[in-house]
Amino acid sequence: MRIDKYLWCVRYHKTRNQASIACKKGQVKVNDIVVKPSRDVFIGDIITLRKNQINYRIKVNDIPANRLGAKLVDIYRTDLTPKSEFEAQDLLKYSKEYYRKKGTGRPTKKDRRSIKNYIDEEE
Template identity: 70%
Template sequence: MRIDKYLWCIRLFKTRNLATEACKKGHVKINDLNVKPSKEIFGSEAIIIRKNQINYKIKVLDIPTNRVGAKLVDLYRKDLTPKEEFEKTELLKFAKDYYRKKGTGRPTKKDRRDIEDYHDSTEEDV
């Protein structure tokens, strides 16, 4: 089965076109090698998928014949994604709170000085 179809069948992507685009952009790797959407997938291969700034690690257990229901997905793949990957998204949420809200205009001199002081203090901690 093609890798793009497999990713769609196990519900990692909502459409097959999205799975194909992810392969073309280099977000899908099999055994640490970028793959084309037409690459044939076999059992017991390790797949790394970069989606929403998370590197999902999946091991192929079996090949489905068609798209499977959400409850049956675990029969065809084993999720090996470490918890640290999901914790990174939590840190990104906190980082986004630091930035100014949309529509508040350019930073003032005081804002700029506060930002520089913050960056200087984080560099000293490292």
């Protein structure tokens, strides 16, 4: 089975086109080699996939015939992603809040409009 179809079948991408684009961008590796979307996947391969700033590692257990329900995905793959990848994602979420809290810093477009309306009402 093609790598783009496999990633679509085990629900890492919503469409095959998205999976194919990820392969073309170099975000998908099979056994630490960047692959094209047409590369075949075999049982025992280790897939490294970068998605949403997380490096997922997947071991192929079996090849599905077609797209699966979410409950059946674990039969066909083993998730080897370290927990530190998910913890780093949480840290990124908190770091964004640190840089600019709501209502501080440069005014937004909405803020500027409300300031302008306030000034115009006083005059």
